[in-house]
Amino acid sequence: MYPDARTKTGFLDASTGKETGFLDVVSGLEPLTPFGKRLASDIRPFMPGEEAALEAELDLLQGACAMLSGEAGAERVMDAMRGMKDISLTLGQCGGRVLSVVELFETKALLLGMETLRGLCEGMGGAVPGGFAPEDMGGLLDALDPDGGRMPAFYIYDMFSVRLAELRRERKGLDLLLRAGRKRLAAELLAASGISLGPRFETSIARSDEAALEAARSAPQLYTAGEDLFSVSFALSDDEEGRGLALRMDALSLEIEDEEHEVRKALTAKVASEAARILESCERVGRLDFLMAKARHALANGCVRPAIPRGHTLRIEDGRHLGTERALRGRGLEYRPVSLSLGRGVACITGANMGGKTVAVKMAGLVAAMAQHGFFVPCVSAAVGLSSSISMLIGDSQDIGKGLSSFGGEIEGLRAALSGSGGRAMLLIDEIAGSTNPSEGGALTKGLIAYLLKRPYICLMTTHFDGVAAMDGVVGYRTRGLSGTDPEALAAALGEAKPGDRLRTLSGLMDYRLERTSGEAGIPRDAIRIAEILGLDREIVEFAKDSLDSAARRIQGH
Numbered sequence: 100m101y102p103d104a105r106t107k108t109g110f111l112d113a114s115t116g117k118e119t120g121f122l123d124v125v126s127g128l129e130p131l132t133p134f135g136k137r138l139a140s141d142i143r144p145f146m147p148g149e150e151a152a153l154e155a156e157l158d159l160l161q162g163a164c165a166m167l168s169g170e171a172g173a174e175r176v177m178d179a180m181r182g183m184k185d186i187s188l189t190l191g192q193c194g195g196r197v198l199s200v201v202e203l204f205e206t207k208a209l210l211l212g213m214e215t216l217r218g219l220c221e222g223m224g225g226a227v228p229g230g231f232a233p234e235d236m237g238g239l240l241d242a243l244d245p246d247g248g249r250m251p252a253f254y255i256y257d258m259f260s261v262r263l264a265e266l267r268r269e270r271k272g273l274d275l276l277l278r279a280g281r282k283r284l285a286a287e288l289l290a291a292s293g294i295s296l297g298p299r300f301e302t303s304i305a306r307s308d309e310a311a312l313e314a315a316r317s318a319p320q321l322y323t324a325g326e327d328l329f330s331v332s333f334a335l336s337d338d339e340e341g342r343g344l345a346l347r348m349d350a351l352s353l354e355i356e357d358e359e360h361e362v363r364k365a366l367t368a369k370v371a372s373e374a375a376r377i378l379e380s381c382e383r384v385g386r387l388d389f390l391m392a393k394a395r396h397a398l399a400n401g402c403v404r405p406a407i408p409r410g411h412t413l414r415i416e417d418g419r420h421l422g423t424e425r426a427l428r429g430r431g432l433e434y435r436p437v438s439l440s441l442g443r444g445v446a447c448i449t450g451a452n453m454g455g456k457t458v459a460v461k462m463a464g465l466v467a468a469m470a471q472h473g474f475f476v477p478c479v480s481a482a483v484g485l486s487s488s489i490s491m492l493i494g495d496s497q498d499i500g501k502g503l504s505s506f507g508g509e510i511e512g513l514r515a516a517l518s519g520s521g522g523r524a525m526l527l528i529d530e531i532a533g534s535t536n537p538s539e540g541g542a543l544t545k546g547l548i549a550y551l552l553k554r555p556y557i558c559l560m561t562t563h564f565d566g567v568a569a570m571d572g573v574v575g576y577r578t579r580g581l582s583g584t585d586p587e588a589l590a591a592a593l594g595e596a597k598p599g600d601r602l603r604t605l606s607g608l609m610d611y612r613l614e615r616t617s618g619e620a621g622i623p624r625d626a627i628r629i630a631e632i633l634g635l636d637r638e639i640v641e642f643a644k645d646s647l648d649s650a651a652r653r654i655q656g657h
Contacts, residue, residue: 110144111468115491119464119527120422124474128392131177133185134385135392144471147485147523150407156473157404162228163394164475172223173391179216180388183209187381190374197360198367204253206370206377207243210236211251213380231387233380239373243366255359259366263358270351277344281335288320288335300335393474402475405466406482411523413441413467413557418478420462435611436478437462439576445548445558447568448613450578455611456561457493457529459578463559464491464527486557487522493529513547526551528560540564548573568616575616 116122130136145153167173186209189202198206213233220232241247245258257264285296292314296302304311306329315321315333324334337345370377396402400421417436424434437459439446448456466476470483492513513531531544541564551558552572562568568575 109488110146110471110486111489115464115489115527116468118491118493119461119468119489120420121465121468121472123422124396124465124469125472128389128396130385130388130392131180132183132384132388134183134381135180135388137185138385138389139392142472144468145473145485147411147487150409150485153407153471153473153485157407157475159228159390160393160397160473160475161404163390164397166223166226166228167391167394167398172219172226176216176219176223176227176387177391179212179219180384183212183384185381187378190370190377193367193371193374196367197364198370200253200255200363203243203363203366203370207240207253208251209377210240210243211249213384214240214249216384228387228390231383231390233383234376236373236376236380239369239377242369255362259362260358263355263362266351266355266358270348270355273344273348273351277337277341277348280338280341280344284320284335284338284341288318292318294318294321294333296335301332303330303332305330397475400477402469402477403480405470405476406480407470408482408484410484411443411486411555411557412482412484413439413463413525414480414482415439415463415466416479416481418462418466418476418481420458420465421477423458423461424477437611437613439463439559439613441557441559441574443555443557444572444574445551445560446574446576447548448559448561448576448578449563449568449616450561455578458611459576459613460491460527460529460559460561464489464525467525485523486525489525489527491527491529492531522555524554524556526556526558526560528558530561530563541567545570576613577616579610579612579614 111121113122116125125139125142128139130139145156166176184205186202186205189198189206193202213236217233217235220227240249243253244250245256255263257267281300285300288294288296294302294311294315301324302315304315306312312331315331316323318333320336321333322336323331325332401419416438418438419434419436427434435455437455439459441463448459450456466478466481467483467486468489469476470481471485471489476483513528517526528547531547544562544564544567548558548560548567548570567573568577
């Protein structure tokens with residue numbers, strides 16, 4: 100699903116869709132019809148200037164959520180959609196050939212489902228989001244269902260054609276006469292030779308029963324129908340009257356086949372005349388199905404309707420990255436939501452590894468992408484101004500296939516992201532230049548920020564380089580990490596944990612929430628603290644602390 104939407108809209112490439120988790124959201128939807136599944140696989144974003152259309156979509160989604168939450172008939176609506184089959188290929192061909200009985204059955208079955216769905220939509224009044232009820236196809240359904248039984252079956256009924264009914268009656272009468280004659284011949288055979296025939300006027304005699312074989316071979320009423328290593332099969336041979344009846348029945352069968360073809364031809368013409376309306380109804384069903392799939396996702400994941408301001412902004416209160424939240428819950432850990440506010444310019448998140456910087460960036464991209472595709476979003480509240488594109492660049496991105504190092508892969512990805520950005524772009528950058536030496540990496544990061552501050556972009560990035568978040572014009576955030584953790588409680592928790600559970604215990608104590616930082620705030624020392632907590636040799640830890648203090652004193656001396 101959504102293999103590479105940038106080739107279609109210039110909005111989101113496959114890598115960004117994967118890294119943010121948006122592809123997981125789309126692939127996790129469960130439309131019930133082929134029409135809804137097609138919409139999910141061809142989903143499109145609402146672009147800047149289409150805010151009113153997006154608001155209208157969110158209105159519909161809100162109505163679908165209300166229906167699923169409080170309307171008992173919602174399950175019946177979904178039941179009516181289950182089992183619907185895509186007959187668009189059949190409809191596309193019915194102008195040039197006669198439909199088969201199977202194709203006419205599939206058409207009737209689809210129309211029956213649509214009739215049921217239409218009745219439910221009308222019966223539920225305003226509970227079903229408007230405009231999605233299938234068109235009234237009662238006339239065509241009556242043509243395919245002349246007895247009005249509305250059963251999910253199809254047959255070329257006698258009532259389709261007077262001539263067809265007459266031919267079938269004649270053939271049935273001849274069949275009764277033929278069977279009566281055969282019963283008479285079978286009775287004569289039994290009386291004369293003691294040979295009994297089955298309901299199909301056949302018998303099988305073992306080769307070992309030579310007397311019975313001789314009697315059967317000499318009986319004028321029988322002929323050899325087949326034989327194998329162990330037995331010989333015989334069948335009743337019609338007399339002259341029977342052969343005449345059989346010949347007439349064969350001729351009638353051909354006439355019946357021709358008349359059934361004429362009936363199918365007439366029904367095909369009726370279907371062809373309504374093909375456009377059927378396809379329109381399929382589109383409506385698909386829209387309703389896809390809308391309800393998004394509503395089920397929203398309700399299952401605690402998502403809310405985002406506000407859609409006209410300006411280029413992203414404000415999230417207690418946002419959650421659904422994939423990370425699901426993974427943490429699977430391990431029995433708590434997910435701590437993250438809040439942030441972004442506008443034109445650069446916001447920078449600092450903090451140690453394990454602090455949740457990357458997840459915060461992915462969460463921002465997920466919320467923005469979901470909102471822009473007409474989804475409710477996983478947070479307490481959100482305001483999402485539409486972007487012209489969203490790009491996410493993850494550091495340390497080796498491209499072995501192209502022979503690039505980690506740093507080369509990062510720069511190639513950055514170049515592609517910048518060249519593909521324009522207008523109201525959103526750039527999400529995680530630890531760029533982290534795979535090269537710190538002095539050059541820091542310089543490149545600052546150069547990138549200086550470049551981005553001159554562009555009309557929203558940029559959220561993470562870094563471990565000192566001084567980056569302190570640059571003029573940069574909004575600084577820091578993950579809280581272990582800063583609010585009581586040392587004694589931390590020591591007690593780790594002391595009670597088994598050696599294999601220490602990392603999990605530490606992860607559970609980390610605070611991934613963001614807090615705004617002042618321009619002077621440096622990179623926190625959570626990395627050294629984590630290494631110390633996890634039992635790295637004390638000599639190494641103390642040397643690292645002394646080195647960091649010495650570097651800080653040198654900077655202050657200058």
